[in-house]
Amino acid sequence: DIQMTQSPSSLSASVGDRVTITCQASQDIFNYLNWYQQKPGKAPKLLIFDASNLATGVPSRFSGSKSGTNFTLAISSLQPEDLATYYCQQYDNLPRTFGQGTKVEIK
Amino acid sequence: EVHLVESGGGLVQPGRSLRLSCAASGFTFDDYGMHWVRQAPGKGLEWVSGITWNSGRIAYADSVKGRFTISRDSAKKSLFLQMNSLRVEDTALYYCVKDMHPGGLNYFDNWGQGALVTVSS
Numbered sequence: 001d002i003q004m005t006q007s008p009s010s011l012s013a014s015v016g017d018r019v020t021i022t023c024q025a026s027q028d029i030f031n032y033l034n035w036y037q038q039k040p041g042k043a044p045k046l047l048i049f050d051a052s053n054l055a056t057g058v059p060s061r062f063s064g065s066k067s068g069t070n071f072t073l074a075i076s077s078l079q080p081e082d083l084a085t086y087y088c089q090q091y092d093n094l095p096r097t098f099g100q101g102t103k104v105e106i107k
Numbered sequence: 108e109v110h111l112v113e114s115g116g117g118l119v120q121p122g123r124s125l126r127l128s129c130a131a132s133g134f135t136f137d138d139y140g141m142h143w144v145r146q147a148p149g150k151g152l153e154w155v156s157g158i159t160w161n162s163g164r165i166a167y168a169d170s171v172k173g174r175f176t177i178s179r180d181s182a183k184k185s186l187f188l189q190m191n192s193l194r195v196e197d198t199a200l201y202y203c204v205k206d207m208h209p210g211g212l213n214y215f216d217n218w219g220q221g222a223l224v225t226v227s228s
Contacts, residue, residue, distance in 0.1 A: 001169070034214060036152070043202060043218035044144075044152065055216075087152055091213035095168045096154040 002026050002090050006099035014107045019075040021102045023088035028069065032092040035064055035073045038101075039084045047086075048073065080106055109133040109217040111203045116222030119193055127222055129186040129203030134217075136184040137161075140206035142215060143177060143188050145199035145224075155201070156188065157212035166212055171197075193226045200224075 003026035013019050023033065031051040038044040046055045048064035051071055061076045075082055083106050088099040115127040127143070143155040156167045156177040165177055176189040186203055200221040207214035 032213070036215065038152075043220055044215070045218070046207075046214065046216055049207065049214055089152075089154075089215070091211075094166045094212070096157070096212065098152045098154070101151045 001095055002029065002093050002097050004088055004090055004097050004099040006086075006088060006102050008102060009100065010103040010105065012105040012107050013078050015078055015080060017078045019078050019082075019104060021073045021086055021088075021104075023071040023073070023099050024069060025071075025090055025092075027092075029090045029092035031066060032090055033064075033066075033071050034089045034091065036087045036089065036098075037082075037084045038087065044087065075104075078104075078106070082106075109205060111205060111217060111219030113201065113203050113219045113222035116201065116224045118225045118227065120228050121193060121195055121226055123193055124189070124191045125193060125224060127188040127190065127201055127203075127224070129219060131184045131186065131203075131205070134205070136179075137181045138209050139216075140209060140212055141179060141186045142204040142206060142212065143186075144202045144204050144215060144218075145197075146202070146221075147196075147199040150199075153199075157206070158186070159212065160209035164210070164212065190224070193224075195226050198224060198226045 035048040036044040052064045085101045110132045142157040203219040204215045205217040207216040
C-alpha cells in the first residue's frame, strides 16, 4: 500500500498568516492527489483535486502544488473558519490511502 | 443539491453482521461511482470500499476484504455495505461518499453525515 505522510501533525497560526501543509507519498503518485478539509464534528469536504485544482466553491486562498515528491496545501491568509483537520489522499494505487491528518488551530 | 443519508448503524457483538444503506438524491445516481470511507473515534480517515457506476469495478481495503461486500441498486438509488464477521477494530463512523466520475474510484466528492457502527461485547 502507498503510505501518505503529512507534516506537521498539528499547527497553530494567527488569522492572516500563510499556512502550509506537506504530504509525501512512499512512491511516485504523479499528480494523483486530493486534499480534504474536515471541520470539527462534520463530514470531510473535497478541497483540491489532481494536486492543484480547486473544488467547486472553495475559496481562492486555498491552493495546492507539487514539488518533487512533495505535495503542499497552502492557505494564503488563514481565516477563523479554516479551523479544521486537513487530509491528503492518493489515487494512484488501490487501496486508496489518506495521510494521518494535520490539525490547524487558530491562535 | 447532493444528499447522502446513511442508515443501519448500531451496536453489534464481535463476529456478527450488519448492513449499512445509503439513500442518494440530488444527482443521477447511475452516473457516478460510490464509496464507503470510515473514521474510528478520534482517528483519521480510512477508505473501505468503492464501486463504479455500473458495478463493473469493485475494490476493498485489505482490512475488510473477504468480510465486507459493497453493492448498489439503481432502482432504489441506494448504496449498501454488508459487513460480516465484525471485529472490535471495525468500530467507526461510516461515511457514504459520491465519486466525481462514473468509471473511476478516485475522488471523494460529496459525503453523507455518517452511520456509527460499534462492535463490542
